[in-house]
Amino acid sequence: MPSQESSSLSILLLDPRRHRSHRYLQSIGETPGIALIGSARDLTEAYNLTEHEHPDLVLIAEEVTRLGNFPMYAAMLAALEVDCILIAAGLRPASGPYTSITDVDVDRAGGLGPYLGTRFGLRRQPVQPCPRAHISDGWKTVVIGASTGGVEALIQVLSAYPKSCPPTLIVQHISGTYLPGLAQRLDRHCSAQVRPAAASDSLEPGLVLMAPGNDRHLSIVPPGRRCRLVPGAPVSGHRPSVDALFHSAATLGPAAVGVLLTGMGRDGAEGLAAIRRAGGWTIGQDEASSTVYGMPRAAFEMGAVAQQLPISRIGPALLSAAAQSTERSRHG
Incomplete structure (x- = not known):
């Protein structure tokens, strides 16, 4: 996991609910310093992405932890030393051994991207486009x-x-x-x-x-x-x-x-x-x-x-x- 005042954070999102995950993904994509390596809808997809991409952090919808094969995935996260945060849909954080946040925490921060940026002290890095990029006769x-x-x-x-x-x-x-x-x-x-x-x-x-x-x-x-x-x-x-x-x-x-x-x-x-x-x-x-x-x-x-x-x-x-x-x- 990157330390405080890190400049980048690679993330995998594991959330089976499409509407909510799209909202999270949009927010993450607009946040400098965060590299989204993928979005998984189920544990099989998450397992493969985690094994091949080795993210710094996996964000997991709370309901996924109640699936029968979640302990196997949790064991892999521990073996690879990949941290995780549970996202609870209600007003109260999930109980258990994992760090947990709620949708209320996310909304209060202005979105999941800003929440993570603040939590992990990501430095905002200005975009460095080529200053002499050619624009041809008024067209990009x-x-x-x-x-x-x-x-x-x-x-x-x-x-x-x-x-x-x-x-x-x-x-x-x-x-x-x-x-x-x-x-x-x-x-x-x-x-x-x-x-x-x-x-x-x-x-x-x-x-x-x-x-x-x-x-x-x-x-x-x-x-x-x-x-x-x-x-x-x-x-x-x-x-x-x-x-x-x-x-x-x-x-x-x-x-x-x-x-x-x-x-x-x-x-x-x-x-x-x-x-x-x-x-x-x-x-x-x-x-x-x-x-x-x-x-x-x-x-x-x-x-x-x-x-x-x-x-x-x-x-x-x-x-x-x-x-x-x-x-x-x-x-x-």
């Missing part, structure tokens, strides 16, 4: 990630683009054999030009670049005037990887807009969180309009999504967010 740079169901989602998003659109880079999980054909199809639905990226392409208004093939990652070269194709192992299980692209976009600070669309798994969730921490704007597709609510769910549950929208509204929203005069902290 847009990065988009998609997987299962992404083709139709991308058609809807790009159909909203004007001819002089923000510089845009896309990673769509698809066989490299089919990527050129997909780029041509998207190009027919978009007023701007859509094509596979080439090494050292310039990022320009009116140009949408897609990660080509399956042997290299697409990334942005700071301060954001061109892209590059980088050989390397798969990231988050994929090559090209949404996370690889998004992490490179985070170097642009507030000059980046990240969008995570429908898809299976969690590729892009960590990268979207990095963009948000760096001051960029982030958008996630909602569950109702997603073919598979996997990647956007993972991002939303870790507090990486600033704006969750149906696919029909994402195109106009990202154009608004990418306008140079648009403030990062408030969009539609």
Whole structure:
């Protein structure tokens, strides 16, 4: 556990109730100094995340401790020297050997994030975006990630683009054999030009670049005037990887807009969180309009999504967010 006046705290949230956990996750995601490694709905998921990620702290809904297999999880926490705090839904803390707080304590502090920040003395660290991040002719740079169901989602998003659109880079999980054909199809639905990226392409208004093939990652070269194709192992299980692209976009600070669309798994969730921490704007597709609510769910549950929208509204929203005069902290 970090000592008082620590600068960072890695956290896992274990809470089976979706509505409450979303409220907690939003608060944690907005609090500097806290790194959310994941959100678990059951003990099996929590066990796996704890074993692989080794958080500093696990926040546990009180009702989970009444499950028959909780003692096994508690034993693992003790063996790994991972601390835990129980969150009681009522007015009184839970009884027992564990530190316990209540929803009242959380609300009184202004949310779970501020409560933890105060309790553990986390120092507020200012965001350090690249001061010379390139903003191209009034547009910020847009990065988009998609997987299962992404083709139709991308058609809807790009159909909203004007001819002089923000510089845009896309990673769509698809066989490299089919990527050129997909780029041509998207190009027919978009007023701007859509094509596979080439090494050292310039990022320009009116140009949408897609990660080509399956042997290299697409990334942005700071301060954001061109892209590059980088050989390397798969990231988050994929090559090209949404996370690889998004992490490179985070170097642009507030000059980046990240969008995570429908898809299976969690590729892009960590990268979207990095963009948000760096001051960029982030958008996630909602569950109702997603073919598979996997990647956007993972991002939303870790507090990486600033704006969750149906696919029909994402195109106009990202154009608004990418306008140079648009403030990062408030969009539609």
